[in-house]
Amino acid sequence: MNRLALPYLLILPSFVLAAAIILWPVGEIVTLAVHDVNRFGMLRGFIGFDNFRELFADPDFFAALWRTLVWTAAVVLGTLVVSTPIALILNEDFYGRSLARVLIMLPWAISLTMTAIVWRWALNGESGMLNSGLRGLGLMNENIQWLAQASTAFPMQILIGILVSIPFTVTIFLGGLSSVPEDLYDAAAIEGAGRWTQFRLITLPLLRPFINIAFVLNTIYVFNSFPIIWATTQGGPANSTDILVTYLYKLGFRLGKLGEASAVSLIMFAILLVFTLIYVRLTMREEAA
């Protein structure tokens, strides 16, 4: 009896804690989403899908949804494109490699909030150091108000997003590269394969599961990323850099529309669930292989 109960006793504390603090809010959000809720959180009656209808009538919601997709796609793809060559280089033997590794991993050590606050200052229109730096280098003549309009603010936020995602992605790739057996390359070299052919026929296929995992995990992280946009523009000016998470936060805590905000949460769950299912399938396929 004791023997049988042991594993359950071992997982019990973690399960109870995570379930209480994660599943309970989920239930709460589902309840709020289908009720008429006042701004103090009092339920005023079941209204079915009215909160969703309200949401779908709001052009800001669709703008934020669309921007979230652009944000996620741009950051994730940008990160993969930049990280692949970085990982390949860091996997080679060269002078100063450990220093290069530390430098590339550096953004990881600083909180997103601090990074975003520093960038907010660096991008300041009047006295920001990006403007003065670029002017000093003779690259431009007039100050750009980087964060004053979405057309410059949003690309900058994407750039910051890519920068902070590189360390994690490079790490996954380096793990993958270290699992490629060296003698495969030797064999290929004997067969007369050049470096590009080696990359295409050996490295890339063996790296594929790692690229897949980095892709899905980054997608989940970036989709949920709040501090970069909140600490640089708070979704402004005029909601023009809002993504779903900042839209949700404003809806819930500034406008007090808790029902609609919960509906946004549920829509995000649905999207995240799809990502997670993809992740599960990818890892399972890898385990099977």
Added chain:
Amino acid sequence: MINRRKFIRSLIFWALLAPVIVVILFPYAVMTITALKSATEVHDPNWWPSEWRWQNFPEMWETSGFAPALLNSLYVSGLTTLLTLVVSIPAAYALSRFRFFGRGAFRQFLLVSQMLSPIVLVIGLFRLVASLGLIDNLNILMWVYVAFNIAFCVWMLQSYFSTIPRDLEEAAWMEGAGRARTLIVVFLPLAVPAIVVTAIFTFINAWNEFVIALTMLRREENYTLPIRVFSLVAGRYTVDWNYVMAAAFLASVPVAIIFAWLQRYLVRGLALGAVK
């Protein structure tokens, strides 16, 4: 002896990495330089200050409430790390050493809880905490962090634990050591590297967390560091950027140094954990 081919290769590689490294170092440069500028020079469109103003740091320390925020962050992150390990290690051990009914379901539960980030749940979390009457309480913040770190920790630890050969434990049983004794004398010492890596990740997660702290903390004396620094910037008409950058510097550079030092182990650990 410098190897000529390797030297040329190194030059090419550094040249290729240079653009990324410049962009990565740029915010550090901005932060450090601004932290050492005088209040008037901050708004001059020059890169370099005419003099390095080290007093910014003690002045910022006095005026910005940095010290209490630092203590709050240390308290919350330290306890979060400890408690997360205390609940995660047994769970990870169970997953790696027992086959039991519901094991698959528990793993799926972890995966789902990993997927649900705090920001998506923020409204429900706020209501949970408010209904307990614990808004503005650092301890409930800590419990929320523990809950959200469990999945990652169990996952990481479990994948390490599975690489520790069972033979050693079985040998200890043969010798007559009980399960608990084997665990403490044989298993846990072997698992120390994994536990350290996981602990550091949890600590950094808690140290950097933003949304939950922003939502749950009200009074300034309860602020953690990210909220403290953010509050120096957000919703203010004038921002003392030199102090803000000094605060950001103090809040991040010590962590960055520790991280750079431990980076090698962390990287190896994460790569292993993510794929296994």
